[in-house]
Amino acid sequence: MRLKHVKNADKIIEEGLYYIKKPKEYKGKWNTIFKNNNPIYIEIGMGKGDFIIENALTYPNINFIGIEKYDSVLVRAVQKSNALELSNLKLVRYNAENIEDLFDKEVEVIYLNFSDPWPKDRHAKRRLTSPNFLKKYTNIFKNDNHIIMKTDNTSLFDYSKDSLQEAGYTINKITNDLYHSTYIDNNIQTEYEKKFIARNVKINYLDAIKGEKHDRRR
Ligand code: SAH
Numbered sequence: 157m158r159l160k161h162v163k164n165a166d167k168i169i170e171e172g173l174y175y176i177k178k179p180k181e182y183k184g185k186w187n188t189i190f191k192n193n194n195p196i197y198i199e200i201g202m203g204k205g206d207f208i209i210e211n212a213l214t215y216p217n218i219n220f221i222g223i224e225k226y227d228s229v230l231v232r233a234v235q236k237s238n239a240l241e242l243s244n245l246k247l248v249r250y251n252a253e254n255i256e257d258l259f260d261k262e263v264e265v266i267y268l269n270f271s272d273p274w275p276k277d278r279h280a281k282r283r284l285t286s287p288n289f290l291k292k293y294t295n296i297f298k299n300d301n302h303i304i305m306k307t308d309n310t311s312l313f314d315y316s317k318d319s320l321q322e323a324g325y326t327i328n329k330i331t332n333d334l335y336h337s338t339y340i341d342n343n344i345q346t347e348y349e350k351k352f353i354a355r356n357v358k359i360n361y362l363d364a365i366k367g368e369k370h371d372r373r374r
Contacts, residue, residue: 165231172234172247179248184260190219190244196298198223198259199267200252200284205233207269207346212245214344219244223258225251252284259296266293268305270348273312285316290323301325301366306334306359308352313360320364329363337361 162168169175176182176189187193194217199208202222212220222245224230230249237245250258271284281288285305294301303320307313310332317327331337335353339361349359 162228162231165227168231169227169234169249172238174237174242174245175234175247175249179250180257183258184262186219186221186246186259186262189246192219194219194244195264196221196259196262197265197267198263199269200255201225201268201271202233202247203229203270204347205230205236205247206350207267207344208247209233209237209240209242209245210344212242213240216244219246221246221248223248223250223252223255225249252289255289256292256295261296261298263296264298265302265304266297268303268307268316269346270307270309271305271312273307273309275311280315283312283315283319285312285319287319287323290319302364304361304363306346306349306361308348308357308359310360313362317362320362320366323366325364325366327362327364330361332358332360334359334361339363 170177182189186196196219198221200223202208202224205222208220208222222233224233227249230247233247237247248258268284274280274282280286303325305316320327329339331339334340334343352359
């Protein structure tokens with residue numbers, strides 16, 4: 157995606173209405189920042205934020221946190237959300253490599269939308285669905301591990317499906333053509349998705365759950 161340089165991006169981000177400057181301070185206590193105990197859903201790699209912002213508008217009883225490592229796109233999410241009145245949205249600048257710094261058993265759902273595919277085998281560890289990342293996520297989930305993903309990239313999708321299953325996830329919903337499936341109801345589009353749909357590219361979608369923690373508690 158080509159990006160126009162935003163002047164003073166850093167300042168705009170720091171002053172963002174929903175931007176959290178020191179997210180590590182809220183590890184284990186995000187409920188205090190939202191001032192309620194509603195479920196927390198996060199998107200890792202939210203880009204310019206269309207998906208997470210639209211979700212926050214649509215589902216006021218769910219708390220949404222968008223995580224993004226690059227200022228150049230995060231600044232767009234900040235600008236869009238500044239124009240809205242939302243009590244259930246927070247935006248964070250962070251590298252998901254260190255996602256365990258931010259959450260402790262408090263996330264209900266992780267959304268991974270159009271994640272970087274890292275096509276080379278030697279970069280497989282960087283994929284957000286690699287065993288390496290799935291292990292990190294285990295510690296941030298509150299109950300069941302629940303990952304919902306969309307991507308145009310069939311290689312990444314197939315890899316992720318295998319990786320999730322190997323980690324003990326059950327794939328409850330899956331399609332290689334979201335727009336010709338029943339899962340399209342209630343679908344909220346991302347920026348990448350809008351571009352791919354305009355070019356008639358098929359969107360892969362899956363919803364996977366691992367109920368490990370429930371089992372352990374018994
Ligand atoms: N979800 C958006 C953007 C997809 S592009 C959409 O669907 O339109 C993938 C995004 O993930 C990029 O903005 C990239 O900067 C971000 N990203 C990739 N690796 C990341 C990481 N380790 N931590 C946080 N963000 C990451």
